[in-house]
Amino acid sequence: MHFLSKSIFALTVVSSLAFTGCQQVVKQPSSTATVTAPLEGNNTDQQQADNQFNLQGKIGVKTPQQSGSAFFTWQQDQENFDIQLTGILGIGKTIIQGKTGQVTLNSSKTGLITAESPEELLERATGWVAPITHIIAWVQARPATIDAKIEKDDAQRINQIDEDGWLVDLSYEDHETLPKKLILKQQLETGKENRITMLIQNR
Structure with a gap:
């Protein structure tokens, strides 16, 4: 698979998306006061x-090394998901589907790839190891683990999450309680960074 398609796939498979299998992460110190995220009422059943x-x-x-973009549709139903990516620089449509115990990726370039979890699929397709399921929580404006550090805006909405080597900035429109835009940044030892920008046009 071309490096760019690997990058886009790796950073969109329901992603907490980290390149921890490729490069050692340098944790970013927070520039303002942060608090450990309380998962209020967030037991497993509630999540x-x-x-x-x-x-x-x-x-x-x-x-x-690279940059690119793609359009996506993402349907999440508890543990099941269906993600379709289009417009990846002529690569064509990529379909990623998952249910408990099985995740598949299918495209004209890769054929069908099957794994037991999104993380295993990511590693198989790209060689990267990452806790990619965090993005399910992040797009819903909540941390994925109790170890996350969060910051809130004046409306008490989470506007930054520092978790597992990624700094996630969340932006909202007007008085909405779910983010319209997410920017995920991972600092590398070289001083450079990996960056993912997610613009959510419809919910």
Whole structure:
């Protein structure tokens, strides 16, 4: 698979998306006071109940080596998901589907790839190891783990999440409680960064 398609795939497979298998991460110190994220009322059952949404938008990926963008549709129903990517510089449509115990990726360039989890699929397709399921929480304006550090805006909405080597900035429109835009940044030891920008056009 071409490096660019690998990058876009790796950074969109329901992603917490980290390149921890490629390069050692340098944790970013927070510039303002942060608090450990309380997962209020977020037991496993509650999180699963919240994991149901439909998103449409555009994702951009920029690494020290490559950059590119794609349009996406993402349907999440508890543990099941269906993600379709189009417009990846002529690569064509890529379909990523998952259910408990099985995740598949299918495109004209890669054929069908099957794994037991999104993380395993990512590693198989790209060689990268990452906790990619975090993005399910991030697009819903919540941290994925109790170890995350968060900041809130004046309306008490989470506008920054520092988690597992990624700094996630969330932007909102007007009084909405779910983010319209997410910028995910990972600092590298070289001083450069990997950056993902997700623009959510419809929910």
